[in-house]
Amino acid sequence: xTDSPARCPVHDWASDYDIFDPDYVRDPAPVWEELRGRCxxxxxxxxxxxxxxxxxxxLQEMVKMVPALSSASPLVVxxxxxxxxILEAETExxxxxxxxxxxxSDPPRHRPYRRLIMPLFSPHAVEEHIPxxxxxxxxxxxxxxxxxxxxxxxxxxxxITPRVIxxxxxxxxxxxxxxxxxxxxxxxxxxxxxxxxxxxxTAIRAFFQEMVTERRERPCGDAISMLIDSEAEGEKLxxxxxxxxxxxxxxxxxxxTWSAISSSLLHFATHPADQARLRAEPxxxxxxxxxxxxxxxxxxxxxxxxxxxEIDGAKIGEGDRVLLNFPGANRDPxxxxxxxxxxxxxxxxxxxxxxxxxxxxAGSNLARMEMQVALRTWFDRIGEFELEDAxxxxxxxxxxxxxxxxxxxxxxx
Amino acid sequence: MRIKVDPDLCEGHNRCFALAPDLFEVDDxxxxxxxxxxxxxxxxxEQARLAIDNCPExxxxxxxxx
Numbered sequence: 001x002t003d004s005p006a007r008c009p010v011h012d013w014a015s016d017y018d019i020f021d022p023d024y025v026r027d028p029a030p031v032w033e034e035l036r037g038r039c040x041x042x043x044x045x046x047x048x049x050x051x052x053x054x055x056x057x058x059l060q061e062m063v064k065m066v067p068a069l070s071s072a073s074p075l076v077v078x079x080x081x082x083x084x085x086i087l088e089a090e091t092e093x094x095x096x097x098x099x100x101x102x103x104x105s106d107p108p109r110h111r112p113y114r115r116l117i118m119p120l121f122s123p124h125a126v127e128e129h130i131p132x133x134x135x136x137x138x139x140x141x142x143x144x145x146x147x148x149x150x151x152x153x154x155x156x157x158x159x160i161t162p163r164v165i166x167x168x169x170x171x172x173x174x175x176x177x178x179x180x181x182x183x184x185x186x187x188x189x190x191x192x193x194x195x196x197x198x199x200x201x202t203a204i205r206a207f208f209q210e211m212v213t214e215r216r217e218r219p220c221g222d223a224i225s226m227l228i229d230s231e232a233e234g235e236k237l238x239x240x241x242x243x244x245x246x247x248x249x250x251x252x253x254x255x256x257t258w259s260a261i262s263s264s265l266l267h268f269a270t271h272p273a274d275q276a277r278l279r280a281e282p283x284x285x286x287x288x289x290x291x292x293x294x295x296x297x298x299x300x301x302x303x304x305x306x307x308x309x310e311i312d313g314a315k316i317g318e319g320d321r322v323l324l325n326f327p328g329a330n331r332d333p334x335x336x337x338x339x340x341x342x343x344x345x346x347x348x349x350x351x352x353x354x355x356x357x358x359x360x361x362a363g364s365n366l367a368r369m370e371m372q373v374a375l376r377t378w379f380d381r382i383g384e385f386e387l388e389d390a391x392x393x394x395x396x397x398x399x400x401x402x403x404x405x406x407x408x409x410x411x412x413x
Numbered sequence: 414m415r416i417k418v419d420p421d422l423c424e425g426h427n428r429c430f431a432l433a434p435d436l437f438e439v440d441d442x443x444x445x446x447x448x449x450x451x452x453x454x455x456x457x458x459e460q461a462r463l464a465i466d467n468c469p470e471x472x473x474x475x476x477x478x479x
Contacts, residue, residue, distance in 0.1 A: 118442040123427050286431065290467075348466040356469055360424040365443070368431075 014039035018046050019076060019300075019323070020192060025397030029340060032328040041314035048078035050302070050321040051314060054328040056335035056352075058311060062303070062324060063357035067106035069303035069322055071359060074103055076302045076323050076399045080194030083201070090240075100244030101232075103252070103359065110358060112232040117245065117362055120168065120223055126365045132167050133370055136160060137377035145381060149388060152269065152378075152406040153262035160261065160374055164366070165253040169246065170222025171211060178203075183254045184396075191398050201247075208246040212239050223249070249363075256298050257367040259402020260353075261374045263296035264289075266406045267342060269387045274344055279379060288344045289371045294351035295342045297327035298400045301355060326352045327401065385410035414453040415477040416461050418445050422472035429464035429473060436461055451476060 010018050013031050018024065024031055032054045035042050042052045053059055062069055073079065079087065099105055102114035119125060140159050144150040162176040162183075184190075185200025211224055219225040227242045237245075268275040278288055301324045309316040316322060330351045333339040354361035361367070387393070388407040396404050418429070418437070425443025429436070436453060437445045453461045465473045 115442060118425070122441055122443050123430055123439055347463060350467060350469050350471075352469050354426065354469075357424060360426060360469075365427055 014042045015044070016046065017042050017044045017052055019050075019052075019398050020047070022395075025395045025401065028327070028397075028401075029331055032325070032331055033340075035328075036332060041312060041316075043314070047076075048321060050076070050323050051316055052323050052325055052328075053311075053314075054325060054332070056329040056332040059324060059326060059329040059352060060356065061311060062322065063355065063359075065309060066358060068305065068307050068309050070106050070306045071104055071110070071303060072099055072106070072306075073304050073321070074302050074359075075191070076300055076321075077191050078321065080197065082194050082198050086198065086201075094238070094240050100248055101241075102245075102362075103248050107358070109233070113241075113245070114358075114362065116227065116230050116232060117249065120226075120249075121363050121365050123365050126369045129164060129168060129366070130369060130373060133160070133164055133373045134377060136163055137374055138381070141377065141381045148411070149407065149409040152265035152385075152408050153258070153403050154405060156378070157258040157261035157265065157374065157406075158404075161254045161256075161258045161370060164370055165250060168223060168366075169249060170220065170224060175207075178207075179250060179254060182207075183251050186251055187255055187399050188396050204247050204250065205243050208243045208250075209239065211246070212242050252361070253363050253366065255396075255400050255402070256361075257363075257370050259298035259396075259400055260293060260296065260367065260371055262403045262406050263298070264292045264371065264375055265378065265408070266387070266393065266403050267292060267296065269385055269406065269408045270390075271342070272384075272386070274342065275384070277344060278375075282376070282379070284345055285372055285376060286368075287347060287349075289368060289375070290349045290351065291342055291344055291346045292371070293353040293368075294330045294336070294346075294349055296402070297330050297351070297353040298402050299353070299355070299361070300325055300327060300399060300401075301359070324355065326355055383411035414458050414461060414475065414479065415451045416447050416453060416465065416473060417451045417476050418447055419472045419474070420444065420446070422470045424470050424472075426469050428467045428469065432464045432467060433457070433460040436464065445472075447473075 010016055010021055014035060035054045040055045044050060102110045140156055144155055162179045163173040166173045166176055182200040182204045185196045190197025190200055215224045215228055227237055227245060230237055278284055303322045303324060305316045305318055305320045308318055331339050354364040385408045388409045392405055392407050393403050394405045423445050427439055427443055429445050430439045438448050439445050
């Protein structure tokens with residue numbers, strides 16, 4: 001979220017942090033550095049209350065604490081009363097929990113559902129989407145290359161990821177703009193504006209219900225037809241489960257990767273030496289992408305403690321929310337040399353931008369492919385580029401952090 | 414040099430496969446295993462070490478140095 005009503009300033013980040021504070025959203029690294037030194041697992045009462053670990057080793061420990069730190073609620077803020085009401089009504093209606101596996105579930109329920117979607121994102125499966133992605137990137141660039149300026153986030157990064165995921169799910173890419181609105185409604189605006197979250201969730205589910213009904217009548221070998229044909233826990237999936245999984249695939253694949261692409265382009269626009277280096281050494285791209293993922297990690301996930309947990313003196317109570325701060329862990333100087341610098345050729349890079357453990361981002365191969373194709377195509381087609389107006393850059397944060405406006409100007413390639 | 418992937422630790426990040434597709438194979442679920450019973454061909458040791466040092470789950474290890 002970017003603009004917000006007047007808020008109480010934070011005086012002590014260790015006991016009162018605010019994940020939506022505009023300065024924190026723009027650059028959270030100084031806060032993490034301070035916390036690592038004096039209170040590595042911070043706490044706040046804001047936004048429903050939560051804990052914020054900042055050290056690499058603590059994150060490594062926490063991801064393995066399953067189900068003590070449960071995925072029953074993976075957002076960074078609790079569901080609003082309005083949303084809870086909907087979820088409870090659905091639970092009653094469908095005679096089972098409304099929590100959507102695999103992302104919103106723990107073992108043993110998690111695994112059979114996760115295994116259904118993994119083949120969609122294997123390295124080999126993802127490779128098949130490279131030509132589509134490359135053509136798409138080229139078409140977007142065709143639209144602005146002659147003007148010598150563009151918004152690298154809004155005109156490019158944001159246009160890529162919804163169309164790629166639509167392509168994979170077998171849905172009409174012409175509806176991409178609608179998806180973007182819905183996804184921001186759930187993951188960005190909806191975190192602080194409950195009505196928006198409810199409205200967007202309803203729109204997504206109505207859309208997929210229509211598609212599932214259609215595919216049940218006329219299967220066509222796409223991802224939704226595959227889910228209709230699948231079984232988990234010994235049974236065919238109900239429409240309700242399929243809707244949940246489709247929503248997940250849609251929501252998780254859009255502003256996450258688009259944030260990573262727009263952060264990367266913002267980095268190159270403001271770091272001419274790195275830009276020149278990648279131009280001179282194009283083979284560096286896969287290594288550079290890992291470093292950009294480390295430095296600008298977009299995603300933070302929530303967990304709920306199902307029992308009291310104590311880590312390094314922090315007493316996390318049953319029912320407390322914990323924010324898995326992968327972005328903060330990736331800047332820990334105990335884990336990375338020159339942690340606060342982008343080192344494009346960092347060869348040894350055990351970053352956790354995609355999380356760790358059983359809930360590791362299922363789409364990480366797809367995200368990497370999209371980043372590589374988007375950056376490669378941009379560098380091939382666009383000459384030297386720079387930020388046009390630093391003040392015009394806006395950021396979103398909370399669950400998914402990244403720049404939403406990145407106006408650049410450029411010369412001929 | 415011989416290496417192995419611990420199947421209980423691998424979560425399918427596929428960093429190893431991206432760095433050294435000749436040393437690892439991945440199944441449909443993204444899970445990795447070392448090819449050729451983990452024996453690293455001469456001259457590919459550094460690539461094997463890179464794969465080990467980039468695995469976010471610390472799932473790859475050296476079984477035998479020579």
